[in-house]
Every structure is written in structure tokens, then in C-alpha cells.
Amino acid sequence: MTSQVDQSEAVDGSDGDGPAVPGRPASGRTAKPIRRLDRVIIRFAGDSGDGMQLTGDRFTSETAAFGNDLSTLPNFPAEIRAPAGTLPGVSSFQLHFADHDILTPGDAPDVLVAMNPAALKANLPDLPAGAEIIVNTDEFTKRALAKVGYPASPLEDGSLEAFRLHPVPLTTLTLEALKDSGLARKDAERAKNMFALGLLSWMYHRPTHGTELFLRQKFAKKPEIAEANVAAFRAGWNFGETTEDFAVSYEVPPAKLAPGTYRNISGNLALSYGLVAAGERSGLPVFLGSYPITPASDILHELSRHKNFGVRTFQAEDEIAGIGAALGAAFGGALGVTTTSGPGVALKSETIGLAVSLELPLVVVDIQRGGPSTGLPTKTEQADLLQAMFGRNGEAPVPVVAPATPAECFDAALDAARIALTYRTPVFLLSDGYLANGSEPWRLPAVDELPDLRVEFATEPNGADGSFRPYQRDPHTLARPWAVPGTPGLEHRIGGIEKQDGTGNISYDPANHDFMVRTRQAKVDNIDVPDVEVDDPSGAARVLVLGWGSTYGPITAAVRRVRADGGHVAQAHLRHLNPFPANLGAVLERYEKVIVPEMNLGQLALLLRARYLVDAQSYNQVRGLPFKAAQLADVLHAALGSLDAQETR
Amino acid sequence: MTDFPALRLVPKADGPQSAKDFKTDQEVRWCPGCGDYAILAAVQSFMPELGIRRENTVFVSGIGCSSRFPYYMNTYGMHSIHGRAPAIATGLAASRPDLSVWVVTGDGDALSIGGNHLIHALRRNVNLKILLFNNRIYGLTKGQYSPTSEVGKITKSTPMGSLDAPFNPLSLAIGAEATFVARTIDSDRQHLQSVLRAAAQHEGTALVEIYQNCNIFNDGAFEVLKEPGTRDEALIRLEHGQPVLVGAGHHVVRDGDGELRVAPRTEGTAIVHDAHAAGPSTAFALTRLADADTLHHTPIGVLRDVSRPVYDTQLTEQLARAEERQGRGDLAALLAGSSTWTVGE
Numbered sequence: 001m002t003s004q005v006d007q008s009e010a011v012d013g014s015d016g017d018g019p020a021v022p023g024r025p026a027s028g029r030t031a032k033p034i035r036r037l038d039r040v041i042i043r044f045a046g047d048s049g050d051g052m053q054l055t056g057d058r059f060t061s062e063t064a065a066f067g068n069d070l071s072t073l074p075n076f077p078a079e080i081r082a083p084a085g086t087l088p089g090v091s092s093f094q095l096h097f098a099d100h101d102i103l104t105p106g107d108a109p110d111v112l113v114a115m116n117p118a119a120l121k122a123n124l125p126d127l128p129a130g131a132e133i134i135v136n137t138d139e140f141t142k143r144a145l146a147k148v149g150y151p152a153s154p155l156e157d158g159s160l161e162a163f164r165l166h167p168v169p170l171t172t173l174t175l176e177a178l179k180d181s182g183l184a185r186k187d188a189e190r191a192k193n194m195f196a197l198g199l200l201s202w203m204y205h206r207p208t209h210g211t212e213l214f215l216r217q218k219f220a221k222k223p224e225i226a227e228a229n230v231a232a233f234r235a236g237w238n239f240g241e242t243t244e245d246f247a248v249s250y251e252v253p254p255a256k257l258a259p260g261t262y263r264n265i266s267g268n269l270a271l272s273y274g275l276v277a278a279g280e281r282s283g284l285p286v287f288l289g290s291y292p293i294t295p296a297s298d299i300l301h302e303l304s305r306h307k308n309f310g311v312r313t314f315q316a317e318d319e320i321a322g323i324g325a326a327l328g329a330a331f332g333g334a335l336g337v338t339t340t341s342g343p344g345v346a347l348k349s350e351t352i353g354l355a356v357s358l359e360l361p362l363v364v365v366d367i368q369r370g371g372p373s374t375g376l377p378t379k380t381e382q383a384d385l386l387q388a389m390f391g392r393n394g395e396a397p398v399p400v401v402a403p404a405t406p407a408e409c410f411d412a413a414l415d416a417a418r419i420a421l422t423y424r425t426p427v428f429l430l431s432d433g434y435l436a437n438g439s440e441p442w443r444l445p446a447v448d449e450l451p452d453l454r455v456e457f458a459t460e461p462n463g464a465d466g467s468f469r470p471y472q473r474d475p476h477t478l479a480r481p482w483a484v485p486g487t488p489g490l491e492h493r494i495g496g497i498e499k500q501d502g503t504g505n506i507s508y509d510p511a512n513h514d515f516m517v518r519t520r521q522a523k524v525d526n527i528d529v530p531d532v533e534v535d536d537p538s539g540a541a542r543v544l545v546l547g548w549g550s551t552y553g554p555i556t557a558a559v560r561r562v563r564a565d566g567g568h569v570a571q572a573h574l575r576h577l578n579p580f581p582a583n584l585g586a587v588l589e590r591y592e593k594v595i596v597p598e599m600n601l602g603q604l605a606l607l608l609r610a611r612y613l614v615d616a617q618s619y620n621q622v623r624g625l626p627f628k629a630a631q632l633a634d635v636l637h638a639a640l641g642s643l644d645a646q647e648t649r
Numbered sequence: 650m651t652d653f654p655a656l657r658l659v660p661k662a663d664g665p666q667s668a669k670d671f672k673t674d675q676e677v678r679w680c681p682g683c684g685d686y687a688i689l690a691a692v693q694s695f696m697p698e699l700g701i702r703r704e705n706t707v708f709v710s711g712i713g714c715s716s717r718f719p720y721y722m723n724t725y726g727m728h729s730i731h732g733r734a735p736a737i738a739t740g741l742a743a744s745r746p747d748l749s750v751w752v753v754t755g756d757g758d759a760l761s762i763g764g765n766h767l768i769h770a771l772r773r774n775v776n777l778k779i780l781l782f783n784n785r786i787y788g789l790t791k792g793q794y795s796p797t798s799e800v801g802k803i804t805k806s807t808p809m810g811s812l813d814a815p816f817n818p819l820s821l822a823i824g825a826e827a828t829f830v831a832r833t834i835d836s837d838r839q840h841l842q843s844v845l846r847a848a849a850q851h852e853g854t855a856l857v858e859i860y861q862n863c864n865i866f867n868d869g870a871f872e873v874l875k876e877p878g879t880r881d882e883a884l885i886r887l888e889h890g891q892p893v894l895v896g897a898g899h900h901v902v903r904d905g906d907g908e909l910r911v912a913p914r915t916e917g918t919a920i921v922h923d924a925h926a927a928g929p930s931t932a933f934a935l936t937r938l939a940d941a942d943t944l945h946h947t948p949i950g951v952l953r954d955v956s957r958p959v960y961d962t963q964l965t966e967q968l969a970r971a972e973e974r975q976g977r978g979d980l981a982a983l984l985a986g987s988s989t990w991t992v993g994e
Contacts (some may be wrong), residue, residue: 491703
């Protein structure tokens with residue numbers, strides 16, 4: 001495994017198990033030597049007004065166009081413009097790209113671009129020795145240094161000796177490049193992120209055409225701004241080419257991914273497309289009722305753009321109205337969807353219970369974020385699992401689906417719709433902030449091979465006496481008929497009061513209630529979900545690591561490391577949390593030790609213990625950030641070690 | 650026959666219908682003597698007039714005594730949860746222009762727990778007809794004061810009298826940009842049906858407040874408006890285009906400062922009711938004439954009926970326009986986006 005720096009193992013945040021590629025000069029387009037790498041982790045960091053997310057997005061697009069495998073981690077404050085120059089105001093974007101299959105945005109950056117002292121200070125603890133740091137020296141003023149508690153400039157006091165420092169007056173160089181643009185100084189200065197992007201694009205041989213096209217489209221109405229950004233971008237590229245400080249550039253060849261056509265996609269975009277696809281494949285109009293909330297709003301924005309697919313979006317007055325409208329539309333025969341985050345789920349709980357009682361299809365998307373209460377709106381967590389499972393009054397079971405990667409959000413949306421439509425039930429789709437904003441290459445599916453989600457509405461009375469019985473169930477799925485208004489002869493009334501089996505009439509009968517509660521539970525318990533697959537290549541593993549949701553990347557990366565070190569560890573990942581796959585109990589029994597890493601305090605572990613009487617051991621973190629592969633590898637090594645110790649005792 | 654432009658997209662019934670067609674086999678479970686019976690009978694006998702298919706009619710309710718209403722209407726129906734009926738009905742109406750959607754709610758359901766949904770439904774102007782049964786008390790929870798109860802109301806939860814000032818539902822509705830606001834009384838079937846007719850004709854959200862007697866917990870709350878001896882002086886019957894008269898000897902005049910006032914006929918000139926006036930000021934002033942305690946000078950009839958774009962109609966138009974401009978969505982093209990790369994074998 002090669003990294004940009006020498007101490008490859010210490011620095012190596014690799015989760016790739018591909019062959020090591022020795023660093024070697026390669027011939028290239030520039031006069032400077034080119035070094036070949038198999039993977040790089042870059043972090044752009046600056047003020048929340050410095051445009052770091054845009055810079056990261058653009059570098060990601062260039063990287064995707066180049067054909068690398070990649071994984072990204074945006075990390076930004078909840079405030080739109082946090083106080084300038086402060087530590088809480090730092091916004092960053094980390095990108096890991098490689099010539100092979102990778103799973104995480106990487107543990108530790110090989111390169112940090114720090115646009116000001118705050119960005120340097122906030123990110124320095126994450127840097128391994130030998131990492132490259134590119135700083136904008138123009139921002140290292142006495143005042144800016146003092147603001148973050150630097151008594152002296154770290155650029156001059158020797159404290160950065162362990163790193164390879166590139167001091168670059170980014171602001172000055174940008175202003176110089178734009179001196180003939182006619183832009184005011186303030187406007188010209190704002191292009192400095194594009195200068196940085198240009199420099200990094202040179203360093204890593206990224207294609208530049210896409211960024212120039214993007215800038216001209218984005219600023220189509222302000223051509224002078226567009227040209228200034230393009231000029232700054234090119235100036236950054238030329239700066240790398242000519243200045244002596246940057247002696248080499250790096251090449252990361254395209255990854256050898258499975259054959260197919262690829263695009264880069266974030267979790268929220270994939271999820272949105274999954275919902276559009278579910279509408280197309282079911283033949284039902286999609287109706288989204290939603291209220292803006294971080295980090296779910298992008299789904300509302302995205303679906304609002306696809307009215308030509310018959311998608312209706314409704315920005316409601318509150319979370320409750322969002323799900324209420326979606327449920328009303330479902331009663332009318334639409335594919336009802338509501339999107340939110342944890343606080344919104346809390347508000348929607350009563351309506352989810354109504355949907356359980358009405359037995360109507362509904363997809364409830366929860367893009368989890370740090371909690372409780374408002375918590376950490378822009379950070380990731382997976383602490384809504386128990387809320388999704390149990391957060392309602394009465395016995396109100398709801399199926400739960402959880403994607404493992406950004407691209408998998410597409411399949412999860414289709415699967416959630418399948419379950420909702422087949423079983424006439426609300427379904428939770430649990431994504432999280434990391435999946436939502438992170439991105440990766442996605443191999444485009446063939447549209448005609450997507451699941452067939454067509455449903456049949458009831459058209460005829462189903463009672464022996466010619467009546468319509470809205471709660472007479474399909475014996476196989478236990479789903480009730482979906483009779484939509486406008487169907488003659490099937491007029492019926494349903495509600496949240498307990499219903500008599502079959503007729504759906506109000507019933508307070510004790511035995512009927514007992515029967516209905518058990519039947520609703522049985523319906524969810526019997527949902528068809530695929531068996532959980534266990535990855536245990538040696539067949540010799542005694543330790544199983546079991547995860548769900550977005551921890552898939554770091555867990556898999558950790559497993560690869562342990563195996564590379566000769567350890568035997570089995571891995572399984574749950575996409576269905578309610579019901580659990582039928583084989584899960586048997587899988588758990590096969591291993592002496594079960595480790596469950598979660599970004600909560602042990603919610604899945606609690607369910608596993610309750611359900612299977614297994615001594616599942618939690619490993620938890622609630623830092624608003626994903627696990628690091630190295631951290632989980634240590635946990636797995638320790639688990640293997642403790643088994644060995646037991647034996648030698 | 651009355652024309653119902655708001656129902657032009659709803660399929661017409663094959664033949665004439667009767668009130669009986671709209672009755673269900675369910676036992677009606679309101680207390681004997683409840684005003685809800687009269688309203689139910691009035692609605693059931695009014696529905697055939699719409700001439701639309703029964704299966705294209707939906708009643709949605711929240712929680713409360715009035716919210717049992719859908720069970721007794723032989724149409725599609727949903728008895729939902731407390732306060733949320735306007736939101737649920739909005740989703741249904743916005744996705745199904747071929748339906749006639751009615752909301753049945755009460756003063757607690759619509760104005761307390763569901764106040765937010767009510768005002769937003771009104772401002773959005775979704776094609777919904779909202780029937781607000783106002784009995785100025787909580788019935789189903791057995792007699793607590795409601796947001797329309799008079800100040801000082803002695804109830805189980807306010808043994809020393811309620812402290813909070815009540816809402817005037819019609820003032821609230823006009824403030825929330827409602828395009829149709831009317832009031833009627835449970836016991837006056839003819840008037841009630843005339844208001845339902847006007848509401849059904851209206852394109853957009855119609856709010857109909859129906860004064861309804863709760864004979865168990867607030868009996869006689871509207872007696873002054875019903876008793877032959879008092880009603881003529883207490884009620885102001887609004888008719889579009891007619892002078893606003895009160896009883897035998899009074900009428901409503903506009904003061905120099907623009908305020909409305911009940912004055913003897915000998916004093917000034919009666920204002921002429923204009924339900925279609927663009928500005929809401931006079932309609933609002935009419936809602937303020939009644940005394941909140943005694944209900945004297947309570948206007949009934951259609952206070953406001955104006956035209957404004959309808960949310961669901963415009964939503965449907967946006968979908969059609971998007972398809973016109975971009976063509977029917979192509980899923981494969983959407984998924985691929987603008988930037989792809991291919992990995993060969």
C-alpha cells in the first residue's frame with residue numbers, strides 16, 4: 001500500500017486490500033516528476049463562507065470523471081455563516097480516491113488545505129506525521145491567529161516540522177490573477193477557493209474541463225464572476241506547474257471497478273432517485289409531504305424537480321402535516337412518502353401509528369442526525385433505531401430498512417416501497433447524515449431490471465354477501481385490500497379506532513382487539529426479507545462483527561485490515577432491522593463472540609440480546625462522525641486477542 | 650339545477666340519488682338529542698343535489714364527537730387523529746382532483762390541537778369543504794372548556810371559571826386568508842343546506858361554522874339564536890346584495906370611522922352585504938358584531954366568498970407544464986445524469 005508519505009502503515013488510512021503499488025516516477029504532461037499513488041485522502045478546510053463544500057464537490061466530480069473509486073465526507077457547522085475565523089466556524093470536505101475499491105472517506109488526510117488559522121488548528125490533530133499542508137498565508141494575521149489562540153504563527157515557530165508545509169499566499173495570488181477582471185477586491189477574493197482547487201487539480205492530474213463548464217453554468221447570469229472563477233482556477237493550476245515549492249505531482253490511475261456505466265452519487269440523491277423509480281415501477285404517482293429539516297431537505301428539493309414524472313411535492317406547515325398529507329394521498333392511491341430527521345419523526349409518531357392502524361402504504365424516510373432534541377443537526381448518528389422500532393403508543397410494529405452506503409440508498413428506497421405496497425404498512429427507511437451527504441461511484445442499474453412494484457387496487461366486493469370488507473386479508477401477506485376512492489361499490493370508512501376483523505367496523509371487543517394486535521404484528525414479522533449474508537472467507541472465524549447502516553464502510557475496511565494481518569473475522573451487515581432476516585439467529589449462534597459497532601449507545605445490540613439471548617458486545621461512538629477503520633480494527637484485534645487469551649489460560 | 654364549478658372534475662352520478670343512499674348501516678352513537686343528528690340528516694339529504702358519484706366523495710374527520718361523522722356517510726371516509734384532518738384531506742385533494750373532499754371537525758379539533766392545519770389549509774385554498782361543528786365545549790372528553798368557550802366558563806377543568814379569551818372562528822378564518830367563510834345553525838335545516846350549497850359551489854377551501862348544541866355539557870348554548878322570542882333580534886341573516894337588517898327595528902350601519910354598528914332603522918343607511926367584496930374588512934367587521942357572551946347580533950350566512958387560485962388545481966397545472974416542457978420523465982436518463990464513465994470488461 002503506497003501513500004504519499006513514507007510511513008505508509010502509520011499514516012495509511014487505507015481500507016483497500018488491493019496490491020501495493022510502489023511509488024515510481026511516471027512520464028507525464030509536465031516537466032516535473034510524477035509520482036504514482038494508489039490512493040490519496042485530501043481534506044479541504046476553511047471558514048464556512050469560504051466555499052469548501054463547493055470546492056470538495058468539484059474535486060469529487062473531477063475525480064469521478066477520471067474514473068477513480070472514491071468516498072467523501074463533508075463536515076460543516078449548522079450555522080449558515082458561523083462567526084468568521086473561529087474554530088466552530090470551520091467547514092471541511094474530505095475526499096478519499098483510489099485506483100482500487102475503497103469503502104470509507106479515510107481515517108487521516110494525506111493532504112490538508114487550510115484556508116485560515118482556524119482551519120489549520122481544527123484539523124491538525126487528524127493529520128499523521130509527514131502529511132502535506134497547504135495553507136493560505138494571507139490569512140495568518142496576528143488578529144486571526146489570536147482569535148484561535150495561537151500565540152505565535154505555527155508557520156514560523158517550528159511546530160509544523162513533522163509535516164510538509166506549503167505556505168501559499170492564496171488570496172494575494174488570486175487577487176493578482178484577477179487584477180484585470182474589473183471585480184471589486186471583495187468579489188475577487190472570493191475566488192480563492194477556485195485557486196486552491198486549481199492547484200490541487202494540478203497536483204493530482206484531475207481533468208479540468210468539467211469544472212470550467214460548471215462555473216460557466218453556475219454563474220451564467222453573471223459572466224464576469226464566471227470568468228473570474230475560471231481565471232482563478234487556471235491560475236492555481238499554473239501556479240502548481242511553475243512554482244518550485246511543488247516539486248512533484250501525483251497520479252492515481254482509474255480504479256478497476258466492475259464493468260458498467262458509472263456516475264458519482266450522494267446518498268440523498270440516490271434515495272430521491274429510488275423514490276422516483278419506485279413511482280415508475282409501481283405505476284403510482286409519488287406524493288411527498290415534507291417539512292424542511294437538515295439533513296433531509298435535499299430530498300424535498302430533488303423530488304420537487306421531477307414533476308414530469310408525476311411526482312407531487314408538498315411543503316407542509318409542519319412535520320405532522322407533511323406525513324398527514326402523504327397518508328391522505330396514500331388513501332387516494334398514491335405512493336405516499338414523508339422525509340425528515342429524528343426530531344421530525346418524533347412529531348410524526350402519532351400519524352405513523354394511524355398508518356399502522358389504517359394499514360395503508362407509506363414510506364417514512366429518517367435521515368438520522370445527532371440527538372437528542374435538536375442535537376447536532378449537520379452531524380451523523382444512528383440513534384433513531386429504537387425510535388423507529390418502538391416510538392409509538394400501543395403495539396405498532398413498523399418495518400425498518402437501512403441502506404449501508406450512499407449508492408445503496410437507491411435500492412433501499414425501492415425496497416421500502418416494495419414492503420409498504422405489498423404489505424400495506426408504513427415503512428421506516430433509516431439513512432443518516434453521513435450517507436446523505438457522502439458520495440461514491442454508482443454503477444447504473446438497468447431500468448427494466450428494477451423490481452416490479454405494480455399493485456392491484458381492489459375493484460370488486462370481497463364479502464360472501466356481496467359487501468366490501470376492508471379488513472379481509474390476503475392469507476399469504478396478511479395485507480388488506482387497497483380500495484381507493486372512486487371505486488364504485490367499495491365505499492368504506494376506516495379510522496384509528498380499533499376495527500373489527502374483516503368488516504373494519506368500530507369494535508371494542510376484547511378478543512377482537514387481541515386478535516388484531518397479534519395480526520398486525522404477524523404481518524410485519526412475516527415480511528419477506530433476504531437472509532443476511534456472512535462474509536467469512538477462511539471459514540475459521542470465531543468472531544463475528546455485525547453492523548447496520550452507514551457503519552458498513554469503516555467496518556468492512558477494519559475487517560480487511562484484520563484479515564491482512566492474518567486474523568480470522570466474519571462480517572455481516574443488516575439491511576433489514578424489522579423484521580430481522582430469518583437466518584440471523586442461526587448466524588449469531590455460530591460465533592463465540594459477536595461485536596456490534598454502532599454510532600449510538602448500543603441500540604441494535606439491545607435488540608439482538610432481547611431477541612436472541614446472545615451476548616452481543618457493543619462498541620459505540622457518538623461523536624457526530626463516522627468510525628475510523630483503524631479504530632474498529634483495534635476493536636476486532638482486541639476481540640480476537642481475548643479469545644486467544646481465554647484458551648491459553 | 651345548481652351548477653357546481655368546484656366539482657367539474659368529479660364524475661357525475663348515473664342517476665338521481667336520495668338521502669337514503671348516503672346512510673350507512675352503522676348505528677349512530679351520538680347522545681340522544683345531540684345537534685349532530687340534525688346536521689347529519691341535513692348533509693345526507695343535501696348530498697344528492699351535488700349530482701356526483703357517491704364513490705367520488707370522501708369525508709375526513711379528526712377526533713371528537715363530530716368526528717364520528719364519516720362512519721355514518723355511505724361514501725369513502727377516514728376518521729383520523731386529533732386535529733390533523735385538514736392536513737390529511739389536503740394530501741388527498743391535492744393528489745385526486747376527481748374527488749369531492751369534505752372535512753368534519755369541531756371547535757377543539759380545528760381550533761385547539763389542529764389550529765395550525767386549519768389556518769394553513771385556508772391560506773393554501775385547497776379544494777376542501779370544512780364543516781366546523783362549534784358547540785363551545787369539549788364533549789368527547791366530557792366537558793372541559795374549549796377555545797370558543799366564553800371567558801369565565803365553569804367546567805370540570807375550570808371550576809373557578811376559564812381565563813382565556815375565546816377565538817372567533819370566522820375572524821380567525823378571514824385573518825388566515827380564507828376565500829369562503831360562512832356560519833349556520835344545526836337546527837335550521839333550510840339555512841344549513843343553503844350554506845352547504847354555496848360552499849360546494851366555491852372553488853377552494855370553504856369554512857362553514859355550524860353552531861351545534863351539546864345537550865349534555867353545554868345545553869342551550871345557542872338558544873338565544875333559536876328561540877322564537879329572541880332569535881329575530883339576535884340573528885343577522887346575511888344575503889348577498891341585500892341590506893343588512895337586524896330584527897324589526899335595527900340595521901347595520903357604517904360609522905364615520907368605518908366601524909360597523911347595529912343602529913335603529915331611523916339612524917343612517919343599512920350597509921348592503923357584498924360577499925364577493927375583494928377586501929376582507931367588511932366581512933371581518935361583520936364577524937365582530939356578535940357579543941361573545943350573549944351572542945347577540947350573530948351574523949349567519951355567507952360572510953365572504955371570493956375567488957383566488959386553488960392550490961390543487963395549480964399543482965396539477967405545474968405537473969402538466971413540467972411534462973410539456975421536459976417531456977414525460979425518462980428514468981434511465983434521470984439516473985445517468987450528465988456525467989458518467991464506463992468501465993470495460
